[in-house]
Amino acid sequence: METEALKNENYRAGFVGLIGLPNSGKSTLMNALVGEKVSIVSDKPQTTRRRQVGLLSTKEYQAVFVDAPGLISAKKGLHEFLHQEALDVIRDSDVLICVLNIDEKEPKRLMEIVELAKESGKPYMVVIHKTDLPLLHRPQILRNDLESLGVPIVSGSSSTKGDQVELKEKILDVLPSLIPNSPAPLFLEDLYTPSTVKELTVEVIREKCFELIHQEVPFGIAVRPLLFDEGSPKITRIFCEILVSKENHVSIVVGRKAALIKEIGMKARKEIEKLVGTKVFLDLKVSAYKNWDRSSHVMKELGYVQPQH
Ligand SMILES: Nc1nc2c(ncn2[C@@H]2O[C@H](COP(=O)(O)OP(=O)(O)OP(=O)(O)O)[C@@H](O)[C@H]2O)c(=O)[nH]1
Ligand SMILES: [Mg+2]
Structure with missing residues (x-):
């Protein structure tokens, strides 16, 4: 495969897992990052079941976004599958993005997501998400709670196209530096998803x-x-x-x-x-x-x- 990437020794490529609570906007955010609809979205929790993969390829890097189901506690059958699928995405990723929705009623549950990322030992960043919602102090409180971790934190919303562009820019300002070096892209560069x-x-x-x-x-x-x-x-x-x-x-x-x-x-x-x-x-x-x-x-x-x- 003769690509631009092969000529660049600083080229980076890796799997970037999006993790968060159900309904936190992971799929909406991934679609905005990729610029295509890869993952389905709804106002109901547990919409995403199997992990969905979306690709963003530039001359400098390829981000292989992996949209996970929302993290829930394990039960039986489908619930157990969703729980395990989310944990597998954490295990199989090179980098993690914690998507923290500010409308979560129990902020402790948001910190548990960050804790999982931290425990994984992988580089990660935090997106404080849905900041368009009228919950004025929440983003700042969350930011204060997270600051001591010393990881990149950005905040924004995916509710309008304009907000999406702004948030994408903030994320892509930091994300590439967390992706590992790679001799070549992991997927064909003109694909936006490997899904059929x-x-x-x-x-x-x-x-x-x-x-x-x-x-x-x-x-x-x-x-x-x-x-x-x-x-x-x-x-x-x-x-x-x-x-x-x-x-x-x-x-x-x-x-x-x-x-x-x-x-x-x-x-x-x-x-x-x-x-x-x-x-x-x-x-x-x-x-x-x-x-x-x-x-x-x-x-x-x-x-x-x-x-x-
Ligand atoms: N207000 C607001 N709503 C958002 C934002 N991003 C996504 N949503 C809405 O939140 C709901 C859930 O979005 P999804 O992208 O399906 O959330 P998810 O985290 O993938 O959900 P699961 O797959 O069920 O875990 C949908 O109704 C979206 O339209 C945002 O930034 N602000
Ligand atoms: Mg989803």
């Missing part, structure tokens, strides 16, 4: 479910691709199954006169068309698979299983 279109498609459908379905139902939703037919240059035919963990959730997801599932399909299709670059025919069927989130073989099929090292 099929993987991104499944996540987009799940995002629309999180956005449009309320209460506890989205937490028990998973999307399984059944057929991804790219045989025609004009139209991609995609068939997916939306799994729900309880029988009575099927009718909730389908909605009255199938209105909800149609809206999920329509919103997802528009985004998927941009991803695949053709018109899309999208067929979604909803099936109940009782407690799939505790079934090891379904979890494995859905990719909710830690890779073996």
Whole structure:
């Protein structure tokens, strides 16, 4: 691979894990850093399940951002997977960014995130996030509590495009110096994510479910691709199954006169068309698979299983 990077002996490349509490804005921040939508976002906690990777490549460095699920205490099934996935991201990263949301009601929980980064022994920085929220004193209090650590701290918001540009600049002022030297980039420089279109498609459908379905139902939703037919240059035919963990959730997801599932399909299709670059025919069927989130073989099929090292 003949790249600019190979000519530069100060070149840096490494995995940069984004860690924080659920809903702290990690995925929103990663998308802003990468400049593309890699990771899905919602106003509900535990949106991110499998780690998502987004790439930022310049002449000087390649940051391989890894967006982790929010850190929660381990329970069973899917929760245990989310917990372990977040810990694995910490273990597998070269650098960590602690994303601390100022609207967290128990500031102690924010300090626990920083403690995990510190314990890892890896270089890390702190982003005090969501500073657009009207909680005037919180960012300064947090900053005072963190200052003695002697690590870079920046603060800002990802709520508007303008805020995102400003925060990205602050982060990229310090982050590259924390990334290790590397003889070459870790991924092709013109990629923005190593995820496949099929993987991104499944996540987009799940995002629309999180956005449009309320209460506890989205937490028990998973999307399984059944057929991804790219045989025609004009139209991609995609068939997916939306799994729900309880029988009575099927009718909730389908909605009255199938209105909800149609809206999920329509919103997802528009985004998927941009991803695949053709018109899309999208067929979604909803099936109940009782407690799939505790079934090891379904979890494995859905990719909710830690890779073996
Ligand atoms: N006010 C405000 N909201 C934000 C900001 N950044 C993200 N959000 C919102 O916060 C919610 C959670 O954002 P995500 O990016 O999904 O958060 P996350 O940390 O990835 O969440 P999990 O994947 O569930 O752990 C969404 O509704 C975002 O629009 C911010 O800077 N300010
Ligand atoms: Mg997320």
